[in-house]
Amino acid sequence: LPHPNYFPFASVGGEALCPTSYPINKPGGSSAFSWLWKLFSTQKTVTFQIPKYTSNPRDLNLAQGLQYGMVSGLPDLQTFTAEFTRKVYNPNYANFATLLHTGNTDGWAKAALLLCNPGEVVLVEEWTYPSAVAMMEPFNIKPIAVPMDGQGVLGSGLRRLLEEWDRETRGMSRYMCLRMDVVSYIIIVEDDPYYFLQQAAYVRPSNRTRDYDSVPEDDEEFLSRLSPSYLRFDYQGRVIRLDTFSKLPDVDSDGSHATLIDCIHHEFDVQLENTNTSGFHQGLPVYMASLKRPHNFFSEKQTFQPVLSFIPPSAGMIEIFFNTHPSFSSTGSEALEMKLWVALAEAGLLLSPGNWFAGEPGVSERADGAHFRMSFSTAEFEDMRKGVQIFSAVLTEFYTTLQ
Amino acid sequence: FTAASPTEEGAEISARIDGDDLTEGLQYGATAGYEKLCNWFVGLQEFSHHRKKTDDWAVTVGSGSQDLIFKAVNALVNPGDPVLVESPVYAGVLPMFSTLNCEQVEVETDAHGIKSSSLRSILENWPAGKPKPRVLYTVPYGCNPTGMTATLERRKEVLNLAREHNFLILEDDPYYYLYYGKAPRYPSYFALESEETNTGRVLRFDSLSKILSAGIRIGFASGPKPLLDAINKHTATSNLQVSSLTQVIVYKLLEAWGYEAFTKHTEKVSQFYGAKRDVFEAAMQKNLSGLAEWVAPEAGMFFWFKLLLSNDSSIEGDSSALISEKAVKEGVLALPGTAFLPNGRQTAYVRASFSLLGEAEVDEALKRLAKVVRDARA
Numbered sequence: 001l002p003h004p005n006y007f008p009f010a011s012v013g014g015e016a017l018c019p020t021s022y023p024i025n026k027p028g029g030s031s032a033f034s035w036l037w038k039l040f041s042t043q044k045t046v047t048f049q050i051p052k053y054t055s056n057p058r059d060l061n062l063a064q065g066l067q068y069g070m071v072s073g074l075p076d077l078q079t080f081t082a083e084f085t086r087k088v089y090n091p092n093y094a095n096f097a098t099l100l101h102t103g104n105t106d107g108w109a110k111a112a113l114l115l116c117n118p119g120e121v122v123l124v125e126e127w128t129y130p131s132a133v134a135m136m137e138p139f140n141i142k143p144i145a146v147p148m149d150g151q152g153v154l155g156s157g158l159r160r161l162l163e164e165w166d167r168e169t170r171g172m173s174r175y176m177c178l179r180m181d182v183v184s185y186i187i188i189v190e191d192d193p194y195y196f197l198q199q200a201a202y203v204r205p206s207n208r209t210r211d212y213d214s215v216p217e218d219d220e221e222f223l224s225r226l227s228p229s230y231l232r233f234d235y236q237g238r239v240i241r242l243d244t245f246s247k248l249p250d251v252d253s254d255g256s257h258a259t260l261i262d263c264i265h266h267e268f269d270v271q272l273e274n275t276n277t278s279g280f281h282q283g284l285p286v287y288m289a290s291l292k293r294p295h296n297f298f299s300e301k302q303t304f305q306p307v308l309s310f311i312p313p314s315a316g317m318i319e320i321f322f323n324t325h326p327s328f329s330s331t332g333s334e335a336l337e338m339k340l341w342v343a344l345a346e347a348g349l350l351l352s353p354g355n356w357f358a359g360e361p362g363v364s365e366r367a368d369g370a371h372f373r374m375s376f377s378t379a380e381f382e383d384m385r386k387g388v389q390i391f392s393a394v395l396t397e398f399y400t401t402l403q
Numbered sequence: 404f405t406a407a408s409p410t411e412e413g414a415e416i417s418a419r420i421d422g423d424d425l426t427e428g429l430q431y432g433a434t435a436g437y438e439k440l441c442n443w444f445v446g447l448q449e450f451s452h453h454r455k456k457t458d459d460w461a462v463t464v465g466s467g468s469q470d471l472i473f474k475a476v477n478a479l480v481n482p483g484d485p486v487l488v489e490s491p492v493y494a495g496v497l498p499m500f501s502t503l504n505c506e507q508v509e510v511e512t513d514a515h516g517i518k519s520s521s522l523r524s525i526l527e528n529w530p531a532g533k534p535k536p537r538v539l540y541t542v543p544y545g546c547n548p549t550g551m552t553a554t555l556e557r558r559k560e561v562l563n564l565a566r567e568h569n570f571l572i573l574e575d576d577p578y579y580y581l582y583y584g585k586a587p588r589y590p591s592y593f594a595l596e597s598e599e600t601n602t603g604r605v606l607r608f609d610s611l612s613k614i615l616s617a618g619i620r621i622g623f624a625s626g627p628k629p630l631l632d633a634i635n636k637h638t639a640t641s642n643l644q645v646s647s648l649t650q651v652i653v654y655k656l657l658e659a660w661g662y663e664a665f666t667k668h669t670e671k672v673s674q675f676y677g678a679k680r681d682v683f684e685a686a687m688q689k690n691l692s693g694l695a696e697w698v699a700p701e702a703g704m705f706f707w708f709k710l711l712l713s714n715d716s717s718i719e720g721d722s723s724a725l726i727s728e729k730a731v732k733e734g735v736l737a738l739p740g741t742a743f744l745p746n747g748r749q750t751a752y753v754r755a756s757f758s759l760l761g762e763a764e765v766d767e768a769l770k771r772l773a774k775v776v777r778d779a780r781a
Contacts, residue, residue: 002613002704003758006672008656009616010405010415066616102466106642118482135640138477246431 004052004063012062013049073100081243088223089241091231104193107242109135111189116141123161124359125153127371129191133359145359190230190241197247198226337370340398344372349390406656409668418655428651434635434643436464436623437650443657444609444623450662451579452594459602463631463638464645468608468622471634472575473499475606475624478633479538479571480505487525487539487570489517491707491743491752493547496540496575500745507745508536514698516553517541519560526568538571543592545578545703548743548754552582552702555589562595565604571630577610577622580669583677584701593625603627611653613704614672619649676704676758683757683765690769694776704758707740710751710772712779720751725779735771 054061060076072078081098085091101107112132116122118140124133126145133143147157230239334355341353354371355364364371379387408414420428427437435441444462448454465471476499480486483504488496490509500507511521522539529535539561543553553561565572574592582588590598593607606626611619624631638644657665683706684699697708712720723739730736740752757765 001756001759002617003675006614006675007616008407008409008668010407012404012652064618066618068612068617102642102646105640109641131640138637 001068004067007052007062007066009052009062009066011049011051012065013047015045015047018044018046085231085241085243089229089231091239092233092235093237096231096237101242103246104191104242104244105129105131105135107244108132108189108191111240111242112136112141113139115187115189123158123186126359126363127354127357128359130356132191143360145363186238188230188234188239190239192229192242193244193247195226195229195243332365333367333369334364337364337372340370340394341372343398344391344394347390347394349387349394351391404652404656406659407668409660409664409671416656416659418659420651420655424651424655428648430647432644432647432650434463434639435631436462436645437647437654439658440464440650440654441623443654444625447609447662447665448593448625451666452591452597454594454597459628460626461628461631462623462625463635464621464623464650465634465638466620466622466642466645467612468575468577468610468624469495470620470642471622471624472496472573472608474634474637475573475608475630476500476503476538477637478630485534485536487522487536488745489539489541489546490745491546491548491740492540492745493542493575494742497745509745510539512546512549512551514551516543516546516551516557517561519557519564522561522564526564535568536570538573539565540573540575542575542578543589544576545581545700545705547578547703548705548738548740548752549707550700550703550705551698551707552584552700553589554586558589558592558595562592562604566601570604572605574605574607576608577613578703579609580614581673581676581704582702583673583680586701606630614669615653615656619653621645621649621653673702679704679757679760680706682762683755683760686762686765686769689766690773691776694773694780704756706755706757707752708755710753710776710779712751712776714780719749720779721749722751722753723749725775726753729775729779730772733771733775735768735775737772 050060050062050065052062057064065074073081077100078098081100085096085098101110112122112135116136116139119142121142121144122136123146124143126148128143136143144161146161147154229241231241337353337355341351344351352373352375354367354373357371357373358364374387405415405417408416441462441464444464445456448462449456454460463471465474476496480500480503483506485506485508486500487510488500488507489512491512497507508525510525511518526535541553541561543558545552561572564570572592576591579591591607592605596602596605603626606624608622608624610622612622615621624634660668680700687695687697687706687708691708693711695708695710697706700706710720710722710725712718712722712725722737723741726737726739737753737755740750740754741747743754744750755768760768
């Protein structure tokens with residue numbers, strides 16, 4: 001080990017907002033930023049400082065923090081994550097282990113390389129995180145898309161996929177056979193960065209009640225209302241769950257989800273599908289208090305519009321599904337999608353085209369229409385409104401031109 | 404944060420990261436690294452290696468040079484490929500090659516680094532038709548474990564062979580700034596190749612682990628852009644980037660210091676390890692004369708010595724068995740050399756690190772080891 005005397009840092013410190021600084025229920029009407037500035041003006045921060053050496057070696061110190069450490073992570077942080085996992089995710093067996101990693105993408109990369117040899121396959125959602133699939137390609141690990149809908153993987157679709165598994169076309173694998181006890185060979189890697197961005201179903205502004213944004217105080221109740229992790233049901237040890245601090249809501253994203261949908265509503269008078277979403281944010285002690293977010297929406301069942309169908313998500317970022325005009329089906333969905341994507345970009349709106357997220361080549365081609373991902377995390381209300389207006393204008397022209 | 408000033412004894416500098424810098428430190432950043440830090444590193448390569456910034460090379464920041472070496476190996480080496488590996492070699496790269504089922508071709512080394520005659524012989528006698536190795540891995544300053552530093556003559560010969568036989572040099576140089584030898588500093592491979600017209604054969608790995616912080620996980624690679632692009636693509640599907648915040652912190656410190664003060668700091672670090680080396684050397688002379696063979700290092704933090712476990716010099720003993728069976732019981736540990744041999748064969752060598760021990764501890768440790776060796780010879 002190098003000698004810590006020559007690590008030049010003498011002390012490292014910082015100042016952070018208290019978890020309780022963030023209001024659980026955001027004051028309505030103000031912009032995403034205005035109340036933040038009010039917050040800073042009340043100086044609710046906590047300071048911390050880590051010295052080079054401490055009299056008690058078990059206290060956090062830089063001599064240790066700047067030195068080579070354990071592969072599994074700083075012991076104090078490991079203890080925290082184990083307790084956190086037990087409390088929040090409640091794994092269905094006692095001797096689970098936790099391990100620190102450098103972000104979920106890396107966590108997945110390590111899990112994939114641990115579990116798969118070149119030539120083997122990974123089941124992925126039909127629409128999935130592109131980097132997870134990109135990572136597998138150089139190692140010749142193939143993705144196989146599993147059908148999904150607005151509520152996630154379709155159990156029936158997965159069952160059918162496995163039962164009708166064709167060894168010839170799919171290639172390999174002693175992992176797949178024609179009986180359902182094939183499940184005994186499957187490990188589930190649950191990549192869950194948006195767990196704490198869960199929201200209840202959306203409801204129109206006019207239908208919102210006074211406690212629309214309310215978040216119950218009781219931590220236990222809050223946790224119980226979140227969609228559970230796969231860990232909750234795992235008694236065999238076949239789930240590897242990935243957690244990240246990357247998406248912890250910061251003030252910028254507060255309320256912007258509802259705002260975006262409001263804009264879309266206004267612009268398109270969109271009919272919303274019914275969604276069985278869950279999740280009211282509740283407080284959790286100390287660190288968890290920072291996860292309180294007012295994302296409460298309610299769903300209503302309505303009929304489809306011919307051009308656009310939209311399933312407000314219950315967590316994280318947003319997807320819009322287009323039912324395209326029947327005359328477009330000959331063009332090919334993917335080509336159509338990219339054409340529309342370019343038109344939107346040229347008009348000043350940058351979205352992510354759905355084909356980037358196809359779990360398997362061909363998923364996008366087989367789709368009924370174009371998909372787009374809109375990310376609302378850092379957008380201000382005015383920008384969102386403008387963006388959705390551009391969207392509406394371009395879409396209208398797009399359809400008109402192609403009639 | 405506060406940090407030592409290398410130019411003023413006992414003085415501290417303090418720096419604060421807030422506003423835009425902090426925002427940048429907390430948000431996702433560029434794959435190849437925080438731009439200001441990348442630029443500082445480019446400037447350092449010019450300052451230390453006299454290699455000007457040109458279009459044919461760039462830098463990328465990694466979570467330690469280990470991270471970048473792993474990604475470079477993944478980009479350059481296919482399963483089953485032959486690779487040239489100096490021997491004994493840094494144990495941390497061996498799993499990378501063995502996972503790929505590489506043929507690890509050992510290149511002999513001695514007190515002056517890689518034996519270029521051995522390397523030439525390997526390449527000239529390579530079986531016709533068999534694909535030749537495309538990479539050579541070496542730690543040219545204070546090699547871990549041997550402590551040896553490659554001389555200028557040897558470096559030139561290796562570079563010539565790289566050109567002649569068309570392979571890349573992976574120059575892993577974490578002890579570059581820990582040199583305390585009497586001879587004028589030898590140029591790095593990275594510097595050497597730019598002194599002649601033909602560049603693009605050296606992929607250099609620098610580390611802050613021994614001079615700034617090991618735990619902060621910051622290192623950087625310098626070399627041909629196509630190689631760095633491949634590494635960056637791997638990063639984009641794994642850790643995404645090195646932590647923005649630690650990069651901002653490190654940049655703040657390095658910027659406050661500047662290149663002169665940075666060099667001054669590394670000189671102090673070198674002097675520190677040089678003094679430690681002297682203490683260890685004296686204790687070796689005192690306790691292990693006649694019981695071990697060694698060449699004192701001129702860089703880094705390791706002593707590599709052969710335990711003479713038998714009166715018969717033709718018998719090479721097994722340090723691994725000795726350490727685990729006898730030395731541990733006597734209360735002394737040294738790292739068995741077999742861990743550093745690509746093909747894991749038996750050896751009588753051991754590696755000791757002299758970075759942390761005080762004088763009395765070193766003396767006691769070697770006294771105990773001497774007893775173990777004496778008993779083995781009896």
